Amino acid sequence: MYQKKEIVNKLRSSGLRPTKQRVLIAKKLFDRDKTFHFTIETLDKKINKKGSEKISLATIYNTIEAFTNAGYLKAILTSKSKSYYDTNIKSHHHFYDEGTKELTDIDYSQIKLSKVPIPPKGKKIKNLEVVIRVQK
Amino acid sequence: MYQKKEIVNKLRSSGLRPTKQRVLIAKKLFDRDKTFHFTIETLDKKINKKGSEKISLATIYNTIEAFTNAGYLKAILTSKSKSYYDTNIKSHHHFYDEGTKELTDIDYSQIKLSKVPIPPKGKKIKNLEVVIRVQK
DNA sequence: TTTCAGTTTATAATAATTCTAAACTAGAAA
DNA sequence: TTTCTAGTTTAGAATTATTATAAACTGAAA
Numbered sequence: 086m087y088q089k090k091e092i093v094n095k096l097r098s099s100g101l102r103p104t105k106q107r108v109l110i111a112k113k114l115f116d117r118d119k120t121f122h123f124t125i126e127t128l129d130k131k132i133n134k135k136g137s138e139k140i141s142l143a144t145i146y147n148t149i150e151a152f153t154n155a156g157y158l159k160a161i162l163t164s165k166s167k168s169y170y171d172t173n174i175k176s177h178h179h180f181y182d183e184g185t186k187e188l189t190d191i192d193y194s195q196i197k198l199s200k201v202p203i204p205p206k207g208k209k210i211k212n213l214e215v216v217i218r219v220q221k
Numbered sequence: 222m223y224q225k226k227e228i229v230n231k232l233r234s235s236g237l238r239p240t241k242q243r244v245l246i247a248k249k250l251f252d253r254d255k256t257f258h259f260t261i262e263t264l265d266k267k268i269n270k271k272g273s274e275k276i277s278l279a280t281i282y283n284t285i286e287a288f289t290n291a292g293y294l295k296a297i298l299t300s301k302s303k304s305y306y307d308t309n310i311k312s313h314h315h316f317y318d319e320g321t322k323e324l325t326d327i328d329y330s331q332i333k334l335s336k337v338p339i340p341p342k343g344k345k346i347k348n349l350e351v352v353i354r355v356q357k
Numbered sequence: 358t359t360t361c362a363g364t365t366t367a368t369a370a371t372a373a374t375t376c377t378a379a380a381c382t383a384g385a386a387a
Numbered sequence: 388t389t390t391c392t393a394g395t396t397t398a399g400a401a402t403t404a405t406t407a408t409a410a411a412c413t414g415a416a417a
Binding site: 142 | 393394395396397398399404405
């Protein structure tokens with residue numbers, strides 16, 4: 086469990102001024118047992134519900150970006166809001182260059198998995214993709 | 222190399238009427254040696270450049286969607302324009318439920334790779350993520 | 358040819374995100 | 388304490404990718 090003090094220190098340690106809004110958002114995000122997956126939309130709903138003090142959407146965006154830069158959050162499946170398509174329809178994998186935002190194919194045979202988890206009950210694996218993010 | 226006739230047949234075989242626009246786009250996409258990664262924006266630029274006959278942006282969107290549904294293209298990194306974040310910052314993997322659009326963590330230890338490709342020259346692997354798409 | 362469902366198109370609408378610039382505040386310094 | 392200011396918050400406007408609309412067009416069946 087996170088005490089307010091801990092959160093304040095955590096924020097300070099990354100050069101983030103511990104404002105009321107940031108502390109509140111941090112509490113919502115990190116004061117829980119299981120890990121939490123969210124979009125800005127779902128987080129906004131959780132924060133700005135009935136009776137509670139409101140935090141503006143812009144601040145939620147700013148804060149999540151700051152937390153991500155500070156390494157407190159991980160962005161997943163962010164294609165920076167643009168969809169990518171590939172003429173290669175065989176099952177295959179990709180290098181994604183963080184710098185140029187370019188994709189390169191990795192042939193299916195270039196990656197071998199020796200252990201794969203069982204899918205959630207009632208669900209079937211439809212496809213498995215590896216994305217290797219690379220940087221200079 | 223693709224002849225116009227082949228393209229027409231290909232389209233017909235999937236119930237897509239081989240219109241002038243679809244044939245032109247198909248030629249641009251499939252008549253090439255290497256596989257091609259693109260966004261609608263880059264494709265639009267390639268198609269609607271100087272002097273060439275124009276194809277409306279709406280048609281490009283429609284066509285790419287039709288080709289994807291027909292299995293001629295693969296969509297990659299599409300988070301359907303919404304960014305997802307995770308409070309779990311350890312390196313780990315995900316199940317992505319196509320139906321509910323929900324993410325579930327897969328612990329790092331649950332997936333083992335026995336073969337990983339060498340990154341492009343001058344690039345370093347920053348991280349490797351597996352996304353397993355599941356469906357009912 | 359005629360006919361019409363399937364397509365294309367310009368444009369409007371929507372939705373996620375970023376920008377702007379004015380008001381506010383944490384906390385260093387007086 | 389009070390003052391001061393750089394860092395923040397905020398509402399709302401702007402931007403950007405995408406989808407919807409509805410009128411005009413066209414491939415191909417009859």
